[in-house]
Amino acid sequence: MNRTIKALLYPYVVWIAMMIVVPFFLIFFYSITQSRPDSPAIFRFTLQHYREFFKTENINILSKSVILAVETTILCLVLGYPAAWIISKTNVNIQNMILLLFILPMWINMLLRTYAWQVILSRTGLLYTDTAVVIGMVYNFIPFMVLPIYTAITKIDKSLIEAANDLGASSKEAFLKVVFPLSMPGVITGIVMVFLPAVSAFAIPRLLGGGQYVLIGNLIEKQFYLLNNWNFGSAVSVILMILILISMRFMRKSGEISGRGGAILW
Amino acid sequence: MVKGLKIQHKIYLGLMFLFLYAPIFVLVLYSFNTSEAMGRWTGFTLKWYRELFRSDVIKNAFYYTIICAIISTIVSTVFGTVAAIGIYYHKKRVQDYVLNVNYLPVINPDIVTAVSLMLLYISVGIQRGFTTMVLAHIMFSTPYVILSVLPRLQAMDPHLIDAAQDLGATQLQAVRKVIIPEIMPGIIAGMLIAFTMSIDDFVISYFNTSGGVTNLSIEIFNMAKRRIRPTVNALATLMVAVIVMFVFIINRIGSKKKMEYRLKEDEK
Numbered sequence: 199m200n201r202t203i204k205a206l207l208y209p210y211v212v213w214i215a216m217m218i219v220v221p222f223f224l225i226f227f228y229s230i231t232q233s234r235p236d237s238p239a240i241f242r243f244t245l246q247h248y249r250e251f252f253k254t255e256n257i258n259i260l261s262k263s264v265i266l267a268v269e270t271t272i273l274c275l276v277l278g279y280p281a282a283w284i285i286s287k288t289n290v291n292i293q294n295m296i297l298l299l300f301i302l303p304m305w306i307n308m309l310l311r312t313y314a315w316q317v318i319l320s321r322t323g324l325l326y327t328d329t330a331v332v333i334g335m336v337y338n339f340i341p342f343m344v345l346p347i348y349t350a351i352t353k354i355d356k357s358l359i360e361a362a363n364d365l366g367a368s369s370k371e372a373f374l375k376v377v378f379p380l381s382m383p384g385v386i387t388g389i390v391m392v393f394l395p396a397v398s399a400f401a402i403p404r405l406l407g408g409g410q411y412v413l414i415g416n417l418i419e420k421q422f423y424l425l426n427n428w429n430f431g432s433a434v435s436v437i438l439m440i441l442i443l444i445s446m447r448f449m450r451k452s453g454e455i456s457g458r459g460g461a462i463l464w
Numbered sequence: 465m466v467k468g469l470k471i472q473h474k475i476y477l478g479l480m481f482l483f484l485y486a487p488i489f490v491l492v493l494y495s496f497n498t499s500e501a502m503g504r505w506t507g508f509t510l511k512w513y514r515e516l517f518r519s520d521v522i523k524n525a526f527y528y529t530i531i532c533a534i535i536s537t538i539v540s541t542v543f544g545t546v547a548a549i550g551i552y553y554h555k556k557r558v559q560d561y562v563l564n565v566n567y568l569p570v571i572n573p574d575i576v577t578a579v580s581l582m583l584l585y586i587s588v589g590i591q592r593g594f595t596t597m598v599l600a601h602i603m604f605s606t607p608y609v610i611l612s613v614l615p616r617l618q619a620m621d622p623h624l625i626d627a628a629q630d631l632g633a634t635q636l637q638a639v640r641k642v643i644i645p646e647i648m649p650g651i652i653a654g655m656l657i658a659f660t661m662s663i664d665d666f667v668i669s670y671f672n673t674s675g676g677v678t679n680l681s682i683e684i685f686n687m688a689k690r691r692i693r694p695t696v697n698a699l700a701t702l703m704v705a706v707i708v709m710f711v712f713i714i715n716r717i718g719s720k721k722k723m724e725y726r727l728k729e730d731e732k
Contacts, residue, residue: 200553200625202635207550207562210543210606214565217603221580222568228583281480284473296477298711303484305707309666309684310700314487317494317502317692337487398573401666405688415575422579422671432583435576442573 228432247433263414267397270335274392278343286351304341312405326408334406335396343388350384390449414438495697512694529679533662536601541655544609552617566607578671597673601662609654616650
């Protein structure tokens with residue numbers, strides 16, 4: 199009966215087919231083909247780009263990206279959890295103000311914030327080191343950790359904590375056995391939302407790690423901008439996608455994942 | 465200020481805010497410094513601001529950023545809202561297909577989305593420039609609009625539209641006069657997300673434009689890559705000022721609303 203209303207969807211279906219599905223398959227296509235240098239229309243199927251990726255130097259780039267992303271995620275969690283917990287305990291009247299102060303820096307362009315760290319780190323001599331890159335990523339992504347954890351903590355039924363206290367739990371025990379386990383969904387969302395941009399970052403490592411610094415994001419950028427090796431670049435992109443899918447699957451098992459990015463900030 | 469908190473908690477929050485705001489403070493401070501070398505204060509000046517306003521590159525980038533954000537926000541808000549309404553009235557199976565594809569740009573790393581669009585433009589043979597950048601922005605913002613409108617639709621009383629039709633409204637009238645007002649908060653939230661994402665985007669724009677068309681993020685990246693320059697600080701200071709003003713206005717409106725509610729309470 200709602201034929202007209204249903205039809206409202208069709209333009210969007212055409213659009214996503216064109217702008218999401220086709221480009222998605224193009225990456226796969228480019229990653230398994232190689233065209234002749236003289237005529238791009240003639241191509242053959244090959245796995246050489248994937249083989250190239252598994253050379254030691256590229257595997258080192260991959261593992262370095264993963265290690266730095268894991269370090270960033272752990273730091274965000276360790277620093278962000280107490281912050282989220284403290285914010286949730288503040289007076290309701292000023293809680294929103296504190297949250298706003300937390301989100302505010304995020305509205306400033308990410309590159310400007312990274313540029314600011316360039317200034318600070320160059321004074322301390324840390325610029326162009328792994329530490330600089332991790333600091334820059336923690337700075338940029340920590341709100342993604344704090345906000346979901348804060349949301350999860352505020353959703354916890356207060357009477358559960360009271361019950362724990364009544365039953366003789368110290369506030370420490372109540373936290374460890376009630377609050378922390380119940381805030382796990384927030385923690386997991388936070389981990390995904392920090393790990394994902396951290397492992398694929400390329401502007402932060404470029405600006406804080408220097409021109410020679412290569413993480414997986416920079417490796418992809420180099421193929422498309424510098425070397426014009428789109429096929430290898432596509433293969434690296436596919437591998438990055440698979441890596442992220444695996445880590446999301448892994449995390450999803452332990453909790454519900456809500457949408458990434460701005461959605462949670464509003 | 466923060467009542468009921470232990471002193472160590474206050475200190476922790478204080479340190480957190482120091483971490484979050486120190487870099488911004490540094491940016492602002494050195495935009496007024498006479499010396500080009502940052503880190504040494506040599507005196508107050510506004511010359512970097514004058515240089516900024518004279519710079520055609522920055523003006524150009526600013527113009528493209530704003531125009532692109534406005535176009536992509538309008539298009540993605542309308543497009544996303546219409547699509548969300550369409551999705552809502554389809555069977556579960558269709559909904560799942562569309563939403564899964566819709567999720568791709570949300571969960572994919574920006575760089576992969578960027579590269580995939582770049583390959584599309586190259587394969588079709590479209591010269592990358594302003595149009596391709598706007599199309600890319602529409603592509604990555606619309607899913608967020610849908611994700612923010614859809615929950616509103618699901619929370620809506622499904623009988624509303626039937627009632628409207630029983631009262632003689634055509635289907636499109638029912639959409640316009642019943643559904644749209646009902647889901648307005650979701651539409652506005654989606655619009656704000658689309659706008660901020662467009663203004664903030666770097667990676668996707670970076671890969672999908674060329675030929676002198678840039679945006680502020682790309683320009684900042686290019687400048688920061690080469691050399692630290694106080695003009696970037698001046699630009700940052702202005703952007704911070706705009707954001708703070710924006711937040712201040714929103715808060716003012718918020719507290720005015722609060723006052724209105726309080727006054728109403730008093731009248732009772």
